[in-house]
Amino acid sequence: MRYDVVIVGAGPGGSTAALVASKLGLRVLLIDRFQFPRIKPCGGGLTPKTLALMRGLDIDPEPIIRNRCFKVALTNWAGTYLLSNHYGDEALIGVTSREEFDNYLLNEALKHGVDFVKDRVTGIEETPSGVRVKGLSNEYLGSYVIGADGANSVVSRNIGNDRAGEALALMTIAHGGQHADDICLIDMTRIKWGYAWSFPRGRGEYDVGLGSLKWGNYREELRRYVKELSMSEGVIYGHPIPIKPRGRVVSKNVFLVGDAGGFADPTTGEGIFYAMYTGAWAALTIKKSKLTNPTLVYRDLVQPLIRNLRLAYGLSTTVYGLDTLVMSRYLGLTAFSYEGTRRLISRVMSGKSWYVDALKSLVKPSLHVRLLSNKRWF
Numbered sequence: 001m002r003y004d005v006v007i008v009g010a011g012p013g014g015s016t017a018a019l020v021a022s023k024l025g026l027r028v029l030l031i032d033r034f035q036f037p038r039i040k041p042c043g044g045g046l047t048p049k050t051l052a053l054m055r056g057l058d059i060d061p062e063p064i065i066r067n068r069c070f071k072v073a074l075t076n077w078a079g080t081y082l083l084s085n086h087y088g089d090e091a092l093i094g095v096t097s098r099e100e101f102d103n104y105l106l107n108e109a110l111k112h113g114v115d116f117v118k119d120r121v122t123g124i125e126e127t128p129s130g131v132r133v134k135g136l137s138n139e140y141l142g143s144y145v146i147g148a149d150g151a152n153s154v155v156s157r158n159i160g161n162d163r164a165g166e167a168l169a170l171m172t173i174a175h176g177g178q179h180a181d182d183i184c185l186i187d188m189t190r191i192k193w194g195y196a197w198s199f200p201r202g203r204g205e206y207d208v209g210l211g212s213l214k215w216g217n218y219r220e221e222l223r224r225y226v227k228e229l230s231m232s233e234g235v236i237y238g239h240p241i242p243i244k245p246r247g248r249v250v251s252k253n254v255f256l257v258g259d260a261g262g263f264a265d266p267t268t269g270e271g272i273f274y275a276m277y278t279g280a281w282a283a284l285t286i287k288k289s290k291l292t293n294p295t296l297v298y299r300d301l302v303q304p305l306i307r308n309l310r311l312a313y314g315l316s317t318t319v320y321g322l323d324t325l326v327m328s329r330y331l332g333l334t335a336f337s338y339e340g341t342r343r344l345i346s347r348v349m350s351g352k353s354w355y356v357d358a359l360k361s362l363v364k365p366s367l368h369v370r371l372l373s374n375k376r377w378f
């Protein structure tokens with residue numbers, strides 16, 4: 001059978017694309033190398049913008065939110081700073097279990113008529129009329145392919161991308177901790193060029209992990225952190241997080257979404273929102289394919305996002321390098337002591353603006369204050 005769209009990978013990017021495409025009346029095949037539920041190393045942190053996007057797509061997030069952190073306690077060498085949501089009542093981080101979250105999204109897609117196959121995709125071949133997807137067990141034909149197969153994407157490599165630009169994150173599910181359930185911890189003193197986290201996810205469980213822009217063997221550091229939180233660790237899992245959008249996010253009949261396209265925030269490590277967002281856009285543009293060339297439309301649509309994530313990469317090196325390793329450590333100064341910075345974080349997490357606009361709003365008032373308070377200007 002020939003499908004309108006074959007989607008490789010049933011994480012948040014793939015399942016969202018499948019759900020939206022199917023709701024728009026397209027024949028959809030979703031392929032994943034695992035049967036669900038399956039384990040996915042993740043902090044399970046859902047930002048307010050992720051929950052807003054889910055509601056906008058008619059996906060009720062309530063069944064998969066295990067716990068809500070209304071405050072985030074961020075520690076660096078200069079002190080501990082409390083972050084909260086300045087832009088609504090939503091908790092700054094809703095905590096989920098990725099096994100449950102991904103299984104829920106996949107089932108939403110299946111309910112809307114998506115076909116699912118368990119197979120490991122080994123390559124794709126673009127033909128004059130569409131794309132042939134090669135799996136270990138079978139071959140699948142589609143007019144279009146969405147590559148949603150994560151950071152190690154086969155589809156991405158097949159359209160000419162290399163794997164440059166990835167951070168490394170490790171996590172475990174720990175038990176026995178004592179920090180309050182409505183506070184998520186972020187500690188920037190545990191690891192260079194990144195942070196450690198502890199997200200309470202209810203039922204006495206904590207998602208504890210650490211991630212860094214620079215690769216290293218961080219298992220021992222994670223064990224130490226878990227121990228200092230008076231918790232006992234579970235199995236430790238590791239996985240890359242892309243830190244830059246890939247050079248090519250489309251080819252003739254192929255779209256990359258989520259981690260496969262390098263759509264993740266290198267400053268925070270947030271990727272679920274970007275996977276769902278790009279997945280939904282890819283499905284929408286395919287639906288519009290009869291009017292115009294969908295891959296060009298998709299490329300234009302994700303351009304602002306690509307600019308935003310490139311800026312976030314620059315910001316991440318400033319935050320983890322200049323602010324954490326130099327200013328907060330040796331001078332006791334940090335941007336996080338400034339209310340405007342904390343608001344900026346809340347603004348971006350809430351989806352009120354991309355980094356570029358949020359930064360402008362931060363610079364403008366502070367420039368204003370400087371100009372007004374500087375007598376030489378009058």
Ligand SMILES: Cc1cc2nc3c(=O)[nH]c(=O)nc-3n(C[C@H](O)[C@H](O)[C@H](O)COP(=O)(O)OP(=O)(O)OC[C@H]3O[C@@H](n4cnc5c(N)ncnc54)[C@H](O)[C@@H]3O)c2cc1C
Nearest residue numbers: 009011012013033042043044045121150169258259271272
């Ligand atoms: C430790 C860690 C913590 C994180 N914490 C957070 C967080 O708290 N909040 C947040 O928003 N983001 C977080 N992220 C990032 C987030 O997990 C990813 O950005 C997100 O999962 C990307 O979704 P995706 O659908 O693009 O890819 P994935 O979720 O990786 O899904 C890809 C799917 O493709 C399948 N697949 C892969 N290769 C093949 C193949 N060859 N054939 C068939 N199927 C294939 C896989 O089995 C998988 O199901 C974290 C990442 C890590 C590593």
